[in-house]
Amino acid sequence: MSVLLAARGVRKAFGTTDALRGADLEVRDGEILAVMGPSGSGKSTLLHCLAGIFPPDEGEVWFDGNRVDRLSEAGRTALRRTAFGFVFQFGQLVPELDALDNVALPLLLGGVRRGEAYAQAANWFPRLGLSELEHRRTGELSGGQAQRVALARALAVRPKVIFADEPTGSLDTLTGEQVMDLLVDVAREEGATVIIVTHDARVAAYADREVVVRDGLVSDFRAAAR
Amino acid sequence: MNVSTTLLGLLEPQPSHGYELKHEYDTLFGIGKPLSFGQVYGTLSRLERDGQIVMHDSAPGGGPERRRYVITSDGVTRLEQWLAAPEQPEPHLQAVLYVKVVLALLSDRPASAYLDAQRTAHLDRMRELTAMRKAGPLRRSLLADFGLFHLEADLRWMEVTMARLNDLRAEVVR
Ligand SMILES: Nc1ncnc2c1ncn2[C@@H]1O[C@H](COP(=O)(O)OP(=O)(O)O)[C@@H](O)[C@H]1O
Ligand SMILES: [Mg+2]
Numbered sequence: 236m237s238v239l240l241a242a243r244g245v246r247k248a249f250g251t252t253d254a255l256r257g258a259d260l261e262v263r264d265g266e267i268l269a270v271m272g273p274s275g276s277g278k279s280t281l282l283h284c285l286a287g288i289f290p291p292d293e294g295e296v297w298f299d300g301n302r303v304d305r306l307s308e309a310g311r312t313a314l315r316r317t318a319f320g321f322v323f324q325f326g327q328l329v330p331e332l333d334a335l336d337n338v339a340l341p342l343l344l345g346g347v348r349r350g351e352a353y354a355q356a357a358n359w360f361p362r363l364g365l366s367e368l369e370h371r372r373t374g375e376l377s378g379g380q381a382q383r384v385a386l387a388r389a390l391a392v393r394p395k396v397i398f399a400d401e402p403t404g405s406l407d408t409l410t411g412e413q414v415m416d417l418l419v420d421v422a423r424e425e426g427a428t429v430i431i432v433t434h435d436a437r438v439a440a441y442a443d444r445e446v447v448v449r450d451g452l453v454s455d456f457r458a459a460a461r
Numbered sequence: 462m463n464v465s466t467t468l469l470g471l472l473e474p475q476p477s478h479g480y481e482l483k484h485e486y487d488t489l490f491g492i493g494k495p496l497s498f499g500q501v502y503g504t505l506s507r508l509e510r511d512g513q514i515v516m517h518d519s520a521p522g523g524g525p526e527r528r529r530y531v532i533t534s535d536g537v538t539r540l541e542q543w544l545a546a547p548e549q550p551e552p553h554l555q556a557v558l559y560v561k562v563v564l565a566l567l568s569d570r571p572a573s574a575y576l577d578a579q580r581t582a583h584l585d586r587m588r589e590l591t592a593m594r595k596a597g598p599l600r601r602s603l604l605a606d607f608g609l610f611h612l613e614a615d616l617r618w619m620e621v622t623m624a625r626l627n628d629l630r631a632e633v634v635r
Pocket of ligand 1: 249252273281
């Protein structure tokens with residue numbers, strides 16, 4: 236499998252805090268990777284650098300053969316809208332909109348016509364066990380339902396990569412399992428690459444392999460053992 | 462797993478042959494570790510010797526595989542005692558890991574590398590159990606979950622220990 240996404244010597248500081256101190260990572264096309272490590276070790280910062288949410292202070296970020304760190308802000312925004320999907324721990328759905336609006340939103344932002352955007356968005360509801368919930372306000376969804384709507388929204392643009400940061404962090408065990416089962420199944424069906432940040436080993440066990448972030452550096456013990 | 466009391470429990474509802482008990486055991490409990498026929502027939506002959514089961518009937522030709530056994534009242538008593546007695550709440554594996562970490566620190570070997578290797582092994586097993594839980598049926602999913610929660614507990618302990626190796630070294634190395 237070819238490398239789809241990579242960080243090379245990535246450094247990122249917030250004020251005097253060195254969040255990343257030369258992080259290296261390669262993610263292969265179609266793989267599901269867990270990024271583990273203690274709280275505050277730099278996992279989310281690494282995810283944000285890989286996804287072009289902010290550029291690193293130093294080092295390179297590569298996606299599909301191109302330097303993400305060299306893109307302009309507008310270039311990074313366009314990349315995120317077309318090639319990436321995001322699932323976070325909470326608070327990502329727009330509360331004023333209903334579930335279907337939320338899923339259609341990234342398509343509308345990407346310039347898809349209204350009718351087409353809503354038709355595509357509606358397709359995700361039965362696939363994620365959300366039939367009949369299309370017109371619920373997001374505040375009227377359970378935690379697990381809201382997270383599945385967030386997953387549908389991440390998938391709507393048919394992204395090459397799904398970035399998930401503690402996607403089950405606010406869910407109980409069973410609900411978290413449902414979300415992870417769906418995330419992994421749908422990603423495999425779609426051929427999407429998935430990067431899951433988690434400190435939870437049960438969540439990491441869904442991935443094909445794991446790396447560990449500690450003090451702003453990435454360790455890949457499987458690569459070391461090969 | 463206590464094989465002899467487990468076989469008693471499987472035998473209690475109705476008389477059974479050894480191969481039926483083995484099949485039932487493997488289906489319900491033998492995750493990746495089926496009983497051998499030798500284990501089954503050896504265990505049954507010890508249970509018979511100890512009066513906890515007796516032969517119910519036997520097809521012509523002799524041989525242990527032709528015998529059907531039934532539980533005795535002594536067997537039921539032993540089964541009930543075993544079921545009611547709590548297991549020693551002892552985290553076996555953790556004790557071994559703890560010993561390894563301390564010995565590594567005492568001998569100035571790389572304790573963190575051992576823990577990293579152990580985490581990789583734990584996650585490999587958790588991956589298998591995750592697949593097993595997903596495949597079902599529910600009774601196997603719940604067994605897989607039991608394993609997953611225990612391995613997760615080990616990993617949490619390893620993470621805490623990893624974060625405190627320097628303090629632990631200072632405490633144990635004289
Ligand atoms: N926006 C920010 N401003 C200041 N400090 C930050 C910011 N984001 C992260 N940090 C700091 O950087 C370090 C790594 O954070 P983060 O990547 O969020 O860790 P993790 O996701 O592993 O918990 C922490 O010390 C955190 O406090
Ligand atoms: Mg984080």
